[in-house]
Amino acid sequence: MRIAVALSRSWQRVEVDPLTGALGTAHRGETPAEHAALEHALRLAELTGGSVHVLAAGPPETEEGLRDALAAGADRATRVDLDTPLNSLAHNGSAARSLAAALPETDLVLCGDRSADGGTGATPAFLAAHLDAAQALGVVHLELDGDRVVAHRRLDGGAREVLRLPSPAVVSVEGGLRLRRAPLPAVLAAREAEIAVVPGTPPDTAADVVSTRPRTPRPRAYPPPSGDTAHRRVLELTGALVDRTPPTVVGPLEPAAAADELLAYLRRQGYRS
């Protein structure tokens, strides 16, 4: 089976300034979902005698992640040269276009369920659309049934959809499957390995971003009160009829005091006697 794995831009973790909402990339981290995608790919390739080709669309730093993937056992690596600035968080789909153009003929494309730099998980679906491939998103379990891949995907309320995939198909997986550890000689070899670089397609229109700021929750609408008199409705709205303690924040507390506080609260609310 010819398998491709899409690894997102340099596996970078985005930092948000809590005061201004400005973005930075101070910390690098790994995305469990993409590691899981790679591990699935390596296992499927072993089972079917196939090959694994890893791709990433991003600036040269992205190659670090590709080299890690080669060390873990991927056969080939391609970087699509595309430097989307961090602050273009708003748009979706430009990576997919570039990746689709660079993809060799494949049976299965494995992606993470969302990228490390704060994505929304739309890239795999766009990829499927570009490739005219079937898709299975949010997959928590993959298995082989003969020569076909069967994917278990999340649905609402904890249900699972079991899908048998045609070729080609794009699958995005959640994390949970740990990536194998690369042997030291492979790590060293991967540093010298060749990574193909192909030009990317920059997005033709950027989203019109008005502002970027730290998140503030939006007020929620609730059904109106049902009381039969205006007076009761007001009481209901203000919560005056419910015996409710006003929201409190206590601390910083030591663990023992914090446990006391929690257990006392549970007792007050009748969860413990």
Next chain:
Amino acid sequence: MSALPDTLAIVVVRDGALPAGADETVAEAGGAALLTGTGTARAAKELSAARTTWTVESDVVAPGSLAATLAPLLGEVRVVLLPASPDGRDLAPRLAFTTGRPLHAGAVQCGTDTADLSRVDDRVQVRVRFTGPVVVTLTPGVRGVGTPLPPPEPVPLDAAPGTARDAELVEVRPPEPETVELTEARRILGGGAGLVRPGEDGTAAMRTLTEVAAWLGASAGATRVVTDAGWAGHDRQIGTTGVVVDPDLYVAFGISGATQHTGGLGRPEHVVSINTDPHCPMTAMADLGIIADAPAVLAELDRRRRDD
């Protein structure tokens, strides 16, 4: 047959069941709903925020062919809104691609010419402006719905079934016992990234959380960060892409309160947040915020459980 409006909610229905966030999305679209999938007429009766409902029934729920079916109908619709539920997230990019529109995924608010998108694990909010046609997905749980409206009589639309390569459905499995246990639990203790110190074993932390939860007559749930790391099974993940729960009591250990998490939380009567950050959204929405080190508090509770 009435023309479709400027702003329209598209809701994917399975076997007559509405997905999470259906009513909110319809409300955000001003009451105009198009239901597609299987059992749409039945599902239409369950909507509480619709003023007008159209239906496009299909044989199967598959994103490629649904997009191909719906695309020709959407010419006059400028803003297409879908809930960011599993099926909505599946269909939205395909619709955007097929109709050549930009996709603004993961919105927390959508107006007629701007949308607020939540990004970077819900830590920033980006406002975008649009003039042309767009597809937007709305995160469930962000807005709530007001006065319920009586469901209007649905108007079936004639649509030629489109085709595209889709996966073949083997079966839909009902939720696993663990998931059911969680959806029905009246009390839940939730574990987040803050419950596990860097470099420590999260699986052990989640096991302790489960034991302490049992001691308090509760079940243990987790955030996506925890399930992604493999510290707890996917059945334990609470949120818009996990299990939607509705407990009376929710105690959050080291959880920041991202909308994708709280969107699956229902409306618990009592919420406690144990977090080192007094300003995180979880603590802001809690009845009791305890500023403390969550792993240490859990260890202390575990000690008391053993002594009990």
Next chain:
Amino acid sequence: MTEVDAVVVGAGPAGSAAALELARAGRSVLLLERGPFPGSKNVYGGVVYARVLDEVLPEWWREVPVQRWVTRRSTMMLTGHQALTVDFRTEDWGSAPYNGMTTFRADFDSWLAGKAVDAGARLVTSTVATDVLRENGRIVGVRTDRPDGDIRAKVVIAADGVNAFLAKQAGLLPGTDPEHQTLGVKETLALPRATIDERFGLSGDQGADFEILGCTGDIAGGGFLYTNRDTVSVGVVLSLTDLAKSGRRPEDVLADLKAHPAIAPYLRGAELKEYSAHLIPEGGYRSMPPLSTPGMLVTGDAAAMCLAAGIWLEGVNFAIGSGLAAGRTAAEAVATGGGLDGYRKRLKSSFVLADHERLQRAPELVLSDRVQQQYPKLLCDFAQGVFTVGNPAPKPRLGKLFRDTAARHGVRLRQLAADAWTGLRTFG
């Protein structure tokens, strides 16, 4: 098995400096780091006195990742309700060649490791050295936690920081000695840049470095307060033995410092971003282990090269200095097939051991009860006496006031003179 000229364990300042020298000498060198990137796991206060970088790179200040350049250094002596501060500032430190800088370790360590990589060293991250390999009583390599992870090397450089795991495996250290280690705990607090500028009297990229004495109660130690661009670092360094005796938690000691009336106004409204704790080798010259064994050199914190005595916290510069020396010694040994004995001599002729030798009494003095407890109280009370206007009583005579204050605190003037003399010999 992987074979190289040299393997350096730990990509902290010491390890990167060693790898850089080896690579520059044309040797094949592997630099192992257990974290996902250099600096990812490293805790420190925040100020680097980086003049040693002159040996690494001309005009390093043009590219080093800096938060602020220190132009203000203060030493504060606190009692529960008083503070006496010696405050020094100079514009000279605000331009090249600079004196000290605040910087984040993730940035600084990555930058320095990058220099080694540019010179030809191979950095391998997320890899832990788990043991040394021995042959005929000689160390010939290290084992790592990766599959197929043994590395054979002509020289091993242990730059793995304060726990000195490799030196212990090699039998150079008997075991951890809590007497010679202190615990550093630190919080990083966010404040808007303009607020920091205003409160600390700074502008542009100027920074402040406060060392604090008398803020740790019964526990020997000291405190610090540094400014970054839009955060401040505040922390305490505590004697492990005293800490255990006192039964207090390090967070509490830090909380007390933050609440002190002389410190609290600097931090008002700041938001906690990060809390961290780490051990520091404190012993100085007298507790240094043997620095080499056949096939292996020990450098940086692993060799207790850190200068940490209450109000000093200089480790990064010593780590770089000793790392450079280790790298040069190793490169020479590989080239000539000779031994590693030149290492100590090299260190002695540089500031690294020279400073340590001269300051060898400093930890003892600074951590003595008198300097920790009595003198801050004495000086603060004396200052209060001097500055209190006691009308209608006449102003006291200073000599008498000092003698009286000293007597009240049970300080014998002879002891004071002796300490002053030690201090002079040590620092003078």
